[in-house]
Amino acid sequence: MTTEPVDTVLFDLDDTLVTYNRTTADLLDEAFDAVGVDPFFSAEAYFARYEEFLPITDSIEELREACFAAIAGDGGRDPAVGRDVARAFNARRDHGDVRLLPGAREVVDAFHDEYRLGIVTNGPPEVQRPKLAGAGLDDAFETVVFAGYDTDPKPDPAPFHRALSMLESESERAVHVGNSLASDVAGAHAAGLRSVWIPAYEEEETVEPHYRFGSLASLRNPPW
Known part of the structure; x- marks a missing residue:
């Protein structure tokens, strides 16, 4: 692992900094x-299967x-029944109805004067921008x-290299x-970045992060 001093911190968005107030499981039940x-x-x-459809669809509604x-x-x-469920789900999802996860505001504020900050998120602008605004983070990242x-x-x-550029x-x-692990840690390693993993759900550990924490609040004292 490189020992170069860190001047830039990139964050994932969903289930790293913010989460929906209404869960996907709840909305699925309502859609069914x-x-x-x-x-x-x-x-x-x-x-x-979400990422399977990212490259071949133009909106989150079409993806679902x-x-x-x-x-x-x-x-x-x-398959038409699946499309009907997706339309019912789409009608109920408010992308601005999110909350910050514990420690998110404190870490972002603490890092603001010390690091260049960016977001690298798998998701379309029309979905992710309302989340940033709803969480009060729309001006927090460069x-x-x-x-x-x-x-x-x-x-x-590619998205990591674009952000760094x-x-x-x-x-x-x-x-x-x-x-x-599959998208954030593996992607960071592929791009040559150090990785911090803060698990939000059970996942097979196929790649070893450089650092792991149980909550975002632990990053108030960066390990690097």
Whole structure:
């Protein structure tokens, strides 16, 4: 691991800095009820296939329709039912209805005068910008890269390189903080950054982060 001093910190957004007030599981239950079908997949099944549809769709609404239809078809159901569930879900999702996770505001404020700060998030601008605004973070970062739209999605190194270029920094002097081993940690390593993993859910440990913490608040005293 490089010992260059850190001048740049990049953050993931979803389930690292913010989370929805209404969970995906809750909205899925409401969508199934609205369509009048028994639940036939879980929020975890949706998350597992989300990135598969990032490169081939132009909006989050289109992504959900394609994803839910594929899940339905793979399970022997009519893909049209999956699209109906997606439309019901889309009608209920408010992207600005989010809250900061514990420690997020304190860490961002503490880092503001010491580091160049950026966001690298897998998600479209029309979805992610309202989250930043709803959490009061829309002016907290010098750059935001919408991976999957501005570039290929994480774990591809391209979004990290784009953020560093915009911040006039180099990978050897940067750290990325995220909740996903598969996209955040693996992507940071592919781009040559140091990684901080703050797990938000159970995940098979296929890659070893440079640093791991149980909560974002622990970053008030950076390990680097």
